[in-house]
Amino acid sequence: xxxxxxxxxxxxxxxxxxxxxxxxxxxxxxxxxxxxxxxxxxxxxxxxxxxxxxxxxxxxxxxxxxxxxxxxxxxxxxxxxxxxxxxxxxxxxxxxxxxxxxxxxxxxxxxxxxxxxxxxxxxxxxxxxxxxxxxxxxxxxxxxxxxxxxxxxxxxxxxxxxxxxxxxxxxxxxxxxxxxxxxxxxxxxxxxxxxxxxxxxxxxxxxxxxxxxxxxxxxxxxxxxxxxxxxxxxxxxxxxxxxxxxxxxxxxxxxxxxxxxxxxxxxxxxxxxxxxxxxxxxxxxxxxxxxxxxxxxxxxxxxxxxxxxxxxxxxxxxxxxxxxxxxxxxxxxxxxxxxxxxxxxxxxxxxxxxxxxxxxxxxxxxxxxxxxxxxxxxxxxxxxxxxxxxxxxxxxxxxxxxxxxxxxxxxxxxxxxxxxxxxxxxxxxxxxxxxxxxxxxxxxxxxxxxxxxxxxxxxxxxxxxxxxxxxxxxxxxxxxxxxxxxxxxxxxxxxxxxxxxxxxxxxxxxxxxxxxxxxxxxxxxxxxxxxxxxxxxxxxxxxxxxxxxxxxxxxxxxxxxxxxxxxxxxxxxxxxxxxxxxxxxxxxxxxxxxxxxxxxx
Numbered sequence: 065x066x067x068x069x070x071x072x073x074x075x076x077x078x079x080x081x082x083x084x085x086x087x088x089x090x091x092x093x094x095x096x097x098x099x100x101x102x103x104x105x106x107x108x109x110x111x112x113x114x115x116x117x118x119x120x121x122x123x124x125x126x127x128x129x130x131x132x133x134x135x136x137x138x139x140x141x142x143x144x145x146x147x148x149x150x151x152x153x154x155x156x157x158x159x160x161x162x163x164x165x166x167x168x169x170x171x172x173x174x175x176x177x178x179x180x181x182x183x184x185x186x187x188x189x190x191x192x193x194x195x196x197x198x199x200x201x202x203x204x205x206x207x208x209x210x211x212x213x214x215x216x217x218x219x220x221x222x223x224x225x226x227x228x229x230x231x232x233x234x235x236x237x238x239x240x241x242x243x244x245x246x247x248x249x250x251x252x253x254x255x256x257x258x259x260x261x262x263x264x265x266x267x268x269x270x271x272x273x274x275x276x277x278x279x280x281x282x283x284x285x286x287x288x289x290x291x292x293x294x295x296x297x298x299x300x301x302x303x304x305x306x307x308x309x310x311x312x313x314x315x316x317x318x319x320x321x322x323x324x325x326x327x328x329x330x331x332x333x334x335x336x337x338x339x340x341x342x343x344x345x346x347x348x349x350x351x352x353x354x355x356x357x358x359x360x361x362x363x364x365x366x367x368x369x370x371x372x373x374x375x376x377x378x379x380x381x382x383x384x385x386x387x388x389x390x391x392x393x394x395x396x397x398x399x400x401x402x403x404x405x406x407x408x409x410x411x412x413x414x415x416x417x418x419x420x421x422x423x424x425x426x427x428x429x430x431x432x433x434x435x436x437x438x439x440x441x442x443x444x445x446x447x448x449x450x451x452x453x454x455x456x457x458x459x460x461x462x463x464x465x466x467x468x469x470x471x472x473x474x475x476x477x478x479x480x481x482x483x484x485x486x487x488x489x490x491x492x493x494x495x496x497x498x499x500x501x502x503x504x505x506x507x508x509x510x511x512x513x514x515x516x517x518x519x520x521x522x523x524x525x526x527x528x529x530x531x532x533x534x535x536x537x538x539x540x541x542x543x544x545x546x547x548x549x550x551x552x553x554x555x556x557x558x559x560x561x562x563x564x565x566x567x568x569x570x571x572x573x574x575x576x577x578x579x580x581x582x583x584x585x586x587x588x589x590x591x592x593x594x595x596x597x598x599x600x601x602x603x604x605x606x607x608x609x610x611x612x613x614x615x616x617x618x619x620x621x622x623x624x625x626x627x628x629x630x631x632x633x634x635x636x637x638x639x640x641x642x643x644x645x646x647x648x649x650x651x652x653x654x655x656x657x658x659x660x661x662x663x664x665x
Contacts, residue, residue, distance in 0.1 A: 094175050096234055097124025098243035100220050103172035105251050108132035109329070111216060114274055115259040118248055122265070123240030125223055125231075133215040136188040139195040142207040145184060146177045146199050173218075178202045179230070180223045186216040201226040245269060246321070249285045253278065253358055254326035278309060282358055286322070290315060290356070297359070297398035301390040303367075308359035310395065312402035313345065313646060316353035326360045327368065327379060334378045337361070340388055344395030347510070350646040355399070361391075400638075476631045480624055488627055497652040501622060503643035504634055510644045511637040513553075513573055522554035523572040530566035531579040535587070537562050542590055543583070553606065555582060582606060 094100060101118055108116045111134030121127035137145065176182055177199035187194025196210040224231035234240060241264055252260040252272040259274035272281055283291035294309035311322075325337045337359075345355040369380040381387050481489040488499040516522040535543070543550070544559050554571035567579040586606045622630070634649075643649055659665045 094179060094223075096243060097128055097223055097240050098247045100124065100128045100176055100180070100223065101130070101244045102247045102251075103176065104128070104130035104218050104220075105248065107172065107218075108134055108216065109251070109255055109258065111135050113215065113258060115261075116251075117261040118244070118263070120241065120244055120262070120264045123235075123237030124244050125234055125237065125240060126221065128220045128223070128244075129217065131215065131217040133213070136191075136194065136215055137184075137186040138188060138191075139207045139209070142184060142186060142195045142197045143204075145173050145197070146182075146204055147174060176220050177204075179225075179227055180220040181225065182221075183219045184216065185210055185212050187212055187214050189214045241269075250324055250326075250331040252285065253281050253324055254329050254331050254360070256281075278358060278360075282309065293402070294358075295398055295402040297357075297394060299390070299394035299397075301386075304361070304363040304387065304390065306359065306361055306391060306394050308357060310359075310398045310402060311356035313348040313355065313399075313642070315356045316345075316349040316646075317356065318353065320354040322356040322358075323354060324358045327370075328362055328365065329360075330370065332379060336381065336384060336388065337391070340391040341395060343392050345399050345646075347507070347644040348399055348642055348646055353646065357395070359395075476628055476635075478624055478628075480627050482621070485621055488622070492652065495652065495654040495656075495658065497650050499631075499650045500643075500648070501620070501627075501630070503647050504649040505630055506643045507649055508630065508633045508637065509573060512633070513571060516571070516573070517553050520552070522552070524554050524556060524569040525572040525574075526556070526569040527567070530560070530568045532560060533565050533567060533580045533583045534563060535565060535583075539587055540565055543587065546586075546590055550586060555586065555606070557583065 094103070097120070101120075101124065105116060105118065108130060111132060113132035113134035115133050117131045119127065119129040119131075173182075173184075178201060181201070182199040183196065184198075185194060185196045192211075193209045194212055194214075195207045197207040198205045224234070245262060248260055248262045248270055252258075252270065256276075256278060257274055260270060260272045261268065262270040270285065272284055276284065279291050279294060282294065290311060293312055293315065295312075297306060297308050297310050299306045320338060323338060323341055325332045325334065327334075327337075341355055341357055341359075349355055367382045369382075478490065482501075483489060483498070486501065488501055489496060490499070513522070540559055540563060543557060543565055547557060550557065554569070555567070556569040557565045557567045560566040565583065567583060570577045570579060570582065589606055641649055656665065
């Protein structure tokens with residue numbers, strides 16, 4: 065009993081020593097060489113550097129060296145540099161409310177020094193000598209005077225040399241180099257006015273001059289094809305300003321690695337900002353594809369909390385809903401200005417073995433599976449469904465020649481040819497186009513529904529006998545709470561017992577809508593939202609499906625009047641070039657494209 069009592073008095077909770085504490089903190093801040101690059105480059109930016117150079121060996125595992133021409137440090141500052149939570153960016157807790165620097169916690173150098181062999185040389189401008197200090201796995205030397213250029217040079221060698229378990233989780237040098245390159249590319253795109261150089265094992269990987277603008281930096285990092293196709297975006301809402309470049313939908317990727325957001329110069333991977341871009345491109349890119357954009361957001365530091373993520377990759381906005389609406393509207397307008405022309409020229413050029421008439425146009429999107437019920441070996445059906453325009457209607461050539469010839473407007477007249485009961489081919493003034501009847505009808509239906517909702521004039525088709533949909537009690541409660549918002553987009557429902565809703569009406573524009581499907585789509589949208597979505601957000605998500613189901617399907621036969629009516633309705637929406645899922649609604653071929661394909665040019 066005596067021994068047990070003594071053990072109890074000694075206790076089992078221990079205060080860890082400083083080295084262990086720093087290594088634990090390093091686990092949150094330093095994951096791999098790219099983390100070291102990020103922290104040291106941010107320090108260089110905060111020091112007022114005009115040029116920053118990063119040298120790597122073995123993907124950064126053997127060496128990360130960051131050299132800058134910033135303000136530098138004195139000997140006293142060098143001795144504090146590796147002390148945890150020692151920083152030049154904050155004075156007291158009030159400073160956390162308006163952080164303008166990239167770093168502020170004072171954790172980076174202490175964390176790096178605890179898991180690598182580090183050395184810092186620094187000299188202030190105007191001083192003859194600088195200082196040097198070393199830190200090997202948490203064991204510091206005293207700072208000594210040393211000569212060298214103005215600014216700071218930080219070396220981190222043999223990362224995780226004293227924590228072999230963590231070193232085993234590092235990848236091949238090529239993989240680690242790719243991660244480091246991504247960090248420096250983001251820094252170069254976010255910090256306009258600063259030059260960046262990246263070398264690996266002595267070879268230059270990236271070189272960006274300080275005077276380069278954003279487009280030139282994108283060209284240097286990702287190539288001329290993308291850079292030349294980008295559209296500028298600029299918008300302002302009070303003290304919040306958005307500037308940047310957005311790419312046409314054809315550059316959409318499987319991942320979001322080229323969606324780059326910068327808040328007051330800070331690179332972010334914030335979910336709210338990524339969602340803004342996704343919503344802005346809704347209907348322009350295929351589901352599962354991610355748009356490409358490089359965007360700078362400037363706002364009052366007091367309106368955003370950057371101290372919510374260990375790597376400062378996410379933030380919290382004071383008025384997130386207003387910001388979300390502002391960004392989506394501005395980005396959607398910018399996306400609509402990009403070159404979204406369908407790639408008919410590229411298709412013809414590929415068939416002829418030549419090059420497309422316009423640079424950078426990719427291949428047309430996969431048109432999807434063959435209509436159900438038609439075998440692969442079944443011949444295509446081509447049918448003329450309207451009489452040709454009489455020759456007498458064509459403008460005559462007069463003695464003044466081409467000077468008197470006015471290019472005819474597209475009056476949407478036939479002839480129309482249907483192909484495989486799916487596509488409609490027709491002549492246009494400068495060539496011909498092929499229309500996907502389902503994709504175009506879907507887009508037109510969706511745009512008309514959207515216009516109705518925005519104008520508060522959604523016509524509702526009421527059911528004599530309400531349609532019943534069985535759900536869980538929680539789902540019924542969620543739908544009933546959002547019934548007013550659903551009603552504004554034409555979906556009228558109410559509870560019918562604890563686990564059933566009664567659908568009393570749906571938008572009249574829909575053709576043979578499925579009430580249960582619409583209710584379940586609405587549920588998915590509501591359950592995915594942290595906050596109750598606005599009526600227009602509901603419309604975009606819910607009625608995408610409704611517009612698809614109520615449109616003319618592949619295999620439906622349209623008569624000439626229906627085709628012309630569809631084309632006229634599409635004209636009201638700038639031709640409706642893509643369906644709500646991002647597939648092209650039409651492919652246009654010019655006479656010049658044809659002449660190139662047949663070797664006449």
